[in-house]
Amino acid sequence: MPTLQDKLAESLAVLKKLQDEGIVAIQTKNITRTHRERLIKSGFIKEVMKGWYFPARPEEPAGESTAWYV
Incomplete structure (x- = not known):
């Protein structure tokens, strides 16, 4: 049975594929x-x-806009 870390790693791999x-x-x-x-x-x-998501850093404070400048 996969651990929570394994499940998160799988989701992060999906996110990386989209970014690639x-x-x-x-x-x-x-x-x-x-x-x-x-x-x-x-x-x-x-x-x-609604229905649109943007990659973020977990430690990023609320209201931070730096990630918007890709």
Whole structure:
């Protein structure tokens, strides 16, 4: 049975694959609900509009806009 760390690693691999494909803003259709919820909970993506997500750093303070300048 996979541990929580293994599950998060799997979700991060999905996020990396999307980024390697050049996808910056992640649409709901590009990622499964399980991976999306896991990444939101751990702080690796943030919802910017309904159905659209943006990669983030978990330690990033609320309101920080540096990540927007890609």
